[in-house]
Amino acid sequence: MLTIDEFANCLKSYLSTEQVNLVRRAYYFAEQAHDGQTRRSGEPYVTHPLEVASILADMHMDHASLMAAMLHDVIEDTGIEKKAIQAQFGEVVANLVDGVSKLTHIQFENKTLAQAENFQKMALAMARDIRVILVKLADRLHNMRTLGVLRADKRSRIAKETLDIYVPIANRLGMHTLRIELEDLGFSAMYPMRSRLIHRAVQRARGNQKNLLCQLQKAIAARLEDEGLNGRVVGREKHLYSIYQKMRNQRKSFSEIMDMFAFRIIVDSIDGCYRALGISHNLYKPIPGRFKDYIAIPKANGYQSLHTTLFGLHGVPIEIQIRTQEMEDMANNGIAAHWLYKNDDEALSGSHARTRQWLKGVLEMQRNAGSSLEFIENVKIDLFPDEIYVFSPKGHIFQLPKGATAVDFAYAIHTDVGNACVACRIDKRLASLSQPLQSGQTIEIVTAAGARPNVSWLNFVITGKARSNIRLLLKNQQHSESIALGQRLLNNALMSFNASLGSIAQQTIEQRIAQLEVESMEALLEEIGLGKRMAYVTARLFADPYTGAEQKSRLESPQPEAPLSIQGTEGMVISFARCCYPIPGDPVVGRVSSGRGIVIHTDSCNNIADIRYNPEKILEVVWDKDVRGEFTVGLQVELEPQRGMIALIATSVTDMEGNIESINLEAKDASCSQVQLLVSVRDRLHLATVIKRLRRIKGIHSITRLREA
Incomplete structure (x- = not known):
């Protein structure tokens, strides 16, 4: 068993006598604080902090880190507070000890959440002072070395956490020797056979x-x-x-x-x-x-x-x-x-710019994440990088995980570049934003003012930074769009009571908000826009204060609610059903879907047949005369199986300014094949011109629109 004298002699090889004496003082302070405490093995507790400090001394860590290692369990396991440590050993050591103490486990019912919360705390502690995580890694290594005294289930749980969290961090910090020992100890504890x-x-x-x-x-x-x-x-x-x-x-x-x-x-x-x-x-x-x-x-x-x-x-x-x-x-x-x-100050400032840059990104992800689980999902991607190296047009090198796309690259340059990205050139050629990048390529990002991330980007981005920023922007976008739609829906419903939001007294609005137990008018409108609250029911409540005889009769027999006008630019809160593919010109209704807003279906869609006339679930909607955008429609084409037919179909659709989203070929028999297309069009008139062009192709027998898919 290592003694403080043996340890102090080892330190003399790289620390001054004054620094060694400070480490000795920290040891004696810890010994007194842990007096009477023992480890599971029966050894005095102070042997653990001494061994943790020894692991750090093997790496030639500075005396402040060694002192923090000696004291790292004092705040957690004894009655001594941070200010007592600060008075004895100074602010730097006290902050390190406090940082390590805050990384101890909180008890959660959900183990995944516990792991995510611990990881989040670790990332924040690293950003404040990288030495905090070095002490914690040494602490974990000694705990793994002495795991044998614990029950098998506890050994397995601690080993899994080590492999899931501590090993990737050690790897990200380049600590190969410590990582290997943690991996082998974790492996033997989880899978002894x-x-x-x-x-x-x-x-x-x-x-x-x-x-x-x-x-x-x-x-x-x-x-x-x-x-x-x-x-x-x-x-x-x-x-x-x-x-x-x-x-x-x-x-x-x-x-x-x-x-x-x-x-x-x-x-x-x-x-x-x-x-x-x-x-x-x-x-x-x-x-x-x-x-x-x-x-x-x-x-x-x-x-x-x-x-x-x-x-x-x-x-x-x-x-x-x-x-x-x-x-x-x-x-x-x-x-x-x-x-x-380097000396302490140099080591803490300029020498590890890469790690600092990574930690800065981690902090940004932590701010943007909606929850600790989302945060750990984003960061874990960055902790397991199989790297590629790509270049900006000016020759700057960027490291990205294998499988990263141009969108990941755009966010690696700067968040604003990622948010405004609309296209890319790979080696000077226009390419898809979803195309995985290869080492050595030169990537140029094309941006546009007013552009914003697309929800489909989440299907192919790889880096945590891109994922967290896209989610944050979409969350904010959905929030503002939900409020705007909620306001339209509520005003629409109030029209049937001959009222509007502008005509209702502010005092009445405040009373109704309190009655509905929502934080604000904005929160109420958002709930209506997301389909969590019915606009008609809310409108009836808001119109209720009008007590005149004429108004009372209106409340008892209100006018029919005016249909909501669909413009096609409402964003995420109004979506179009993938079962019946409605397009402008089709008779349509809106299904109120809690959390999603309004989903537009064709009037005759089988999926809403049971609720078609339920006023709580179905909203009457019409297409706006200035409806804009592209809408997906399904087509089924029966044709003779000939070479080049698919290419002819694709060319014809493109010539008519349509866009094929997907194409699926199925052979019915030797003389007939069936092709299912998903095509983007502007409206029914545009669809008619696309179908008319397709009918000219020799070998096509029939074209029908898919109403159910």
Whole structure:
């Protein structure tokens, strides 16, 4: 068991005597505070903070972090308050301890919500001082090392949380060594049998491959020496969890994964890295497409290295990573490695700009998210990046997750660019906004004043920043559109009582709002617009204060409610049913759908037959004479199966200024096929011209409009 004297001696290698004494003071303070407390293993509780500080000392963390590690459970587990710690050790240490204490678990009935809330708190703590999360990661690592004393179900729960939350954060901060240990400990706690089996298989495989491994290592080292390059070659071992993940995700057998050797070449300079790459490629043939330069373009977590794969002895693949010692330290300890090369202030300011940039984005997502679950969904995308690198027209490099689209790229540039995006050019050619980007492409975003995000973008955007900003804007858009529609519906309904919102006294409005138990008139209008409240019932209540005999008779036998005029530009609160595809010119009715607003159906649609004359669910609507927009309609075309028919149909629709949304071909028999089209048109007249043009195509037997789909 580690003692404070042994620990203090280790610290002398990189901290001043004064700083070591401050860490000692923090230890004795914690020892006194935790006096009488023991861990589940029966050891004095103070052994835990000492071990946590030791983990951070291995990374050469600053003395403030080590003091916070010693004191991290004092606020939570003893009666000592933050101000007492501040009086003893200063504001920086007190804030770090308080930050770590706030990351302790809150009890929620819903485990998913608990995890999301904890994650959200962690992100905010990281943004204030990155050292908070480093102390928390070290705390979690020591807890994982001593997990054996807990019940199996508790071990499994803690291991899952570690793999779901702490491992991705460690990875995002570039802390490779800590991440690997957390992964392997989490793996063995969650799947003890699988872990043991893979461990045994690895031991056997390494024993069999030992000779070949030594030969390869000596061959590479000898070639570096011959070329006068000062460098060392070390073998890289695959850890258990990564082997398990590759077997599961890539559906590979154990022998396929282990039949590959991995080495790391560590040299003195960046120039030496590229020289070592050339020497390696001269020694063994490189495998095409397996070279990556993370020195010129570092990973998002600051990782730098050259990666290449070679055909080694007997055709065995060899994976090689080439880097400098500073890159090696950065790869192993990530953000914590900055304290090796910088003083405290420098390490906290300029040295980890990438991490700061990421944390800034996390904070923006946190502000925009509607809930902690939505927030964690967005951030987790950014925590598991399989990265691509694309360029702006000015040559700036942007890192995005694999599968990202031009919309993701637009939001990566700036939120305002994403919100105003209308089109894109990929390598100077116009392309679809939903097209997945590839590394090396140059992306140009076309924007337009007054443009706004489309709800369909949520179907293809990948990054958390894009997703959270689109949702926020759509939420605000729906809010304003719901209020506008609610006002129209209420005024429409009030007309049947010969009243309007403008004619009702403000005092009466306030009384009715209180009676309906809503916060404001705006909230009431929004509920009406979203279909959560009936406009007619609300109008009757608002019209009730008119007490004259004439008004009373009107209330008892009100005029029929005027139909609502549909303009086609109402936005998200008025939608068009996908069962009957109504278009301007069709007789239509509106179905009031709670939370969605009004869904427009054709008058004869079977899906509303049961409620067609229910005034609480059906609203009379008409098309406005100036209706604008494009509307989807379904067509069924029966034709002879001939080469090029689909192309002819598509060309004909486009020539008539229509747009095909989807096309589905089904063979009925050898002489007849059936094509179902979804076409965007302006109105019934436009549809008639499209159908007329299609009828001219030789081989088409019939065209009918789909009324049910």
